[in-house]
Amino acid sequence: MTAVDLKPLRRSMEGIVASVLTTCDGDGMPNVSMISQVHFVDSGHVALSYQFFNKTRRNVLATRKASVMITDPVTLVTHRLALEFLETRSQGAVFETMKAKLAGIASHHGMDGVFRLLGADIYRVFSVEEVPCWQLLPGPPEHQLLADLRACQAGLDRCDDLEDLLDTALAGLEQHFAIRYAMVLMAEGGTERLYTVASRGYASSGVGSEVAFGEGVIGVAAREKAPIRIGHMTMEYRYGAAMVHTARRAGILSGVPTEIPFPGLKSPRSQIALPILLKDDLLGILFAEAEETMRFGYDEEDALLLLAGHLGLLIGALKDEAAVAEVEAVSGPAAGENSVAVRFHAPDQSIFIGHDYLIKGVAGAILWRLLGEFKETGRTEFTTRELRIDPTLRLPEFAENLDARLILLRKRLEERQACLRIEKSGRGRFRLVTQCSLKLENLSAAGTLSAG
Amino acid sequence: MTDGGNPASDQDGSAPSNRSAHDLLPSDLVALAQGGVSVVIGCCDRHGNPLSGIGLGARIDPAGCIRVFAKRATNAPLLAAIAEGARVAVTFSRAIDHASFQVKAHGAGVRDADPGDHPEILRQCMVFRDELIEIGLPPQVANSWVNADMADVVAISFRPCQAFMQTPGPGAGAPVSVP
Numbered sequence: 001m002t003a004v005d006l007k008p009l010r011r012s013m014e015g016i017v018a019s020v021l022t023t024c025d026g027d028g029m030p031n032v033s034m035i036s037q038v039h040f041v042d043s044g045h046v047a048l049s050y051q052f053f054n055k056t057r058r059n060v061l062a063t064r065k066a067s068v069m070i071t072d073p074v075t076l077v078t079h080r081l082a083l084e085f086l087e088t089r090s091q092g093a094v095f096e097t098m099k100a101k102l103a104g105i106a107s108h109h110g111m112d113g114v115f116r117l118l119g120a121d122i123y124r125v126f127s128v129e130e131v132p133c134w135q136l137l138p139g140p141p142e143h144q145l146l147a148d149l150r151a152c153q154a155g156l157d158r159c160d161d162l163e164d165l166l167d168t169a170l171a172g173l174e175q176h177f178a179i180r181y182a183m184v185l186m187a188e189g190g191t192e193r194l195y196t197v198a199s200r201g202y203a204s205s206g207v208g209s210e211v212a213f214g215e216g217v218i219g220v221a222a223r224e225k226a227p228i229r230i231g232h233m234t235m236e237y238r239y240g241a242a243m244v245h246t247a248r249r250a251g252i253l254s255g256v257p258t259e260i261p262f263p264g265l266k267s268p269r270s271q272i273a274l275p276i277l278l279k280d281d282l283l284g285i286l287f288a289e290a291e292e293t294m295r296f297g298y299d300e301e302d303a304l305l306l307l308a309g310h311l312g313l314l315i316g317a318l319k320d321e322a323a324v325a326e327v328e329a330v331s332g333p334a335a336g337e338n339s340v341a342v343r344f345h346a347p348d349q350s351i352f353i354g355h356d357y358l359i360k361g362v363a364g365a366i367l368w369r370l371l372g373e374f375k376e377t378g379r380t381e382f383t384t385r386e387l388r389i390d391p392t393l394r395l396p397e398f399a400e401n402l403d404a405r406l407i408l409l410r411k412r413l414e415e416r417q418a419c420l421r422i423e424k425s426g427r428g429r430f431r432l433v434t435q436c437s438l439k440l441e442n443l444s445a446a447g448t449l450s451a452g
Numbered sequence: 453m454t455d456g457g458n459p460a461s462d463q464d465g466s467a468p469s470n471r472s473a474h475d476l477l478p479s480d481l482v483a484l485a486q487g488g489v490s491v492v493i494g495c496c497d498r499h500g501n502p503l504s505g506i507g508l509g510a511r512i513d514p515a516g517c518i519r520v521f522a523k524r525a526t527n528a529p530l531l532a533a534i535a536e537g538a539r540v541a542v543t544f545s546r547a548i549d550h551a552s553f554q555v556k557a558h559g560a561g562v563r564d565a566d567p568g569d570h571p572e573i574l575r576q577c578m579v580f581r582d583e584l585i586e587i588g589l590p591p592q593v594a595n596s597w598v599n600a601d602m603a604d605v606v607a608i609s610f611r612p613c614q615a616f617m618q619t620p621g622p623g624a625g626a627p628v629s630v631p
Contacts (some may be wrong), residue, residue: 018490018545020492020494020504020505020506022494022495022496022502022503022504022541023494023502024496024500024502027539028496028500028538028539029495029496029539029541029556030494030495030496030502030539030540030541030556031541031554032492032493032494032504032536032541032542032543032554033492033543033554033618034490034492034543034545034550034552052621052622052624052625053618054625055616055625063500063502065500065501066501066502067494067501067502067504068504069492069504069505069506072631073593074593076593076596076597078506080504080528080529082501082502131526132523132525132526133506133523133525133526134596134597134599135595135596135599137592137593137596213535224620250606269588293588293589293590349464
């Protein structure tokens with residue numbers, strides 16, 4: 001008997017075409033339902049989600065048998081799988097990935113916590129039968145994903161600072177994987193929030209925008225430290241919408257679901273979020289999306305997850321070799337004629353230039369610290385090291401992401417076309433450039449300093 | 453061949469007997485089943501192995517007999533099991549909003565679809581195809597999805613004994629209530 005090999009069938013387990021699941025009770029009365037998740041575990045096993053199919057669940061526990069039909073969404077090749085129930089897992093990689101995908105779908109519909117995955121039911125597949133079903137279509141052209149990944153990683157290895165690394169990664173996605181819309185979000189240490197530090201392809205960069213852990217595919221991927229893909233947004237959104245409607249009718253939900261503020265495509269049909277990990281620490285999320293359906297499959301997930309892992313190692317290496325260069329105080333260039341008020345609000349460390357909001361949080365505190373130094377000494381050259389050890393900034397000892405915050409600050413200043421900017425002046429060094437005189441106002445302290 | 457119109461014996465002594473679909477289903481579900489929807493079929497062979505199948509559409513006649521149309525080639529093991537008296541479950545699901553319900557029967561009959569059914573099968577397939585396109589499936593995929601050789605189409609006929617709501621979410625699995 002030929003051993004079952006499910007690897008060639010992974011595309012049929014994307015959840016794009018709903019699968020058919022049949023079980024029977026002890027008397028032979030069948031129960032048949034459509035299911036969205038048949039999860040590929042390995043070449044001989046699949047997992048089904050255990051959440052709402054109560055009759056199915058009872059049948060499986062009674063007979064330990066199931067039958068599933070899966071269909072390749074591209075070629076429409078259909079298979080009938082005979083399954084033997086083995087166990088239910090409520091932790092581990094398979095469970096977390098299934099839970100994260102379910103949560104990602106539910107979150108987009110304000111359904112957090114309602115459709116909870118109770119378990120990942122693991123089945124051994126003991127027979128696979130190809131079923132003549134539909135008129136078949138040609139398969140997609142083959143992609144050389146390993147070659148693409150190799151070329152993309154080679155580009156990253158030449159980068160020597162974080163900004164260059166992230167920009168090169170996003171450029172590499174476009175050049176080697178033809179992924180036009182992508183962004184990197186970094187984790188905000190200790191806050192369970194992510195903020196965008198680099199993006200590519202969008203009309204507006206979205207830099208500085210925030211996503212909470214658990215929100216959408218990005219937030220769920222961050223919370224679970226697992227890759228999340230949605231390959232056919234419209235269909236899965238509608239699946240979620242049916243759940244919302246039913247839950248409302250049942251009185252489980254009330255109110256209007258909150259839309260997730262997300263700076264991306266208005267109508268994405270595919271999204272993928274990959275955790276950037278350094279060992280088990282989450283550094284950030286590599287996110288990509290597309291206007292086409294089924295853009296990211298299992299193979300793309302494999303390749304991009306390896307890329308994200310490589311990014312994590314390189315980010316870790318950059319931190320380890322943080323430059324220690326000290327610079328002498330250098331007087332700033334002559335300021336322009338105009339005067340602009342820079343206002344600092346201590347409770348949330350937010351900065352306003354004139355009346356326009358610029359940034360908040362640690363990035364705001366950093367800018368205020370630089371401007372204060374500039375005001376006091378006229379100094380314009382700084383090092384990342386002095387910021388790292390500055391106790392007033394209260395950077396967490398671990399996962400402080402200073403480089404990412406400086407990138408965020410620099411890009412925000414650039415986007416706002418403010419009369420000041422930050423530019424790199426060497427490894428571990430940067431320069432504050434002012435083009436007008438600045439009046440610093442600490443709103444909390446009710447004090448006003450004039451600079452430049 | 454078993455006759456779906458005749459209730460099979462009730463082996464557990466508690467399950468309800470087959471009866472008219474009109475007694476079990478409200479009119480909106482009768483319409484849904486015939487409205488160009490996804491039709492999936494389940495049964496259990498004599499060894500206790502569940503089998504999954506796919507249908508093309510359905511008609512419900514005034515006497516309350518449901519005829520589910522399906523391709524013979526796709527569903528060969530199911531049709532063989534049904535011919536041996538297997539119990540049957542069918543779930544109807546509207547692609548556009550996943551509104552779904554399931555009917556079950558103690559037995560069913562299988563015979564070639566009546567040529568008079570062919571235009572209606574084709575109509576339901578076209579509606580289903582259009583809804584697949586509306587929810588985002590590429591047209592070439594949707595067209596292939598509903599391509600059927602009518603010479604290969606059979607009718608699985610039965611009177612249901614039970615009906616359950618199947619729309620995803622809380623309430624899935626609850627018995628259908630007739631107003």
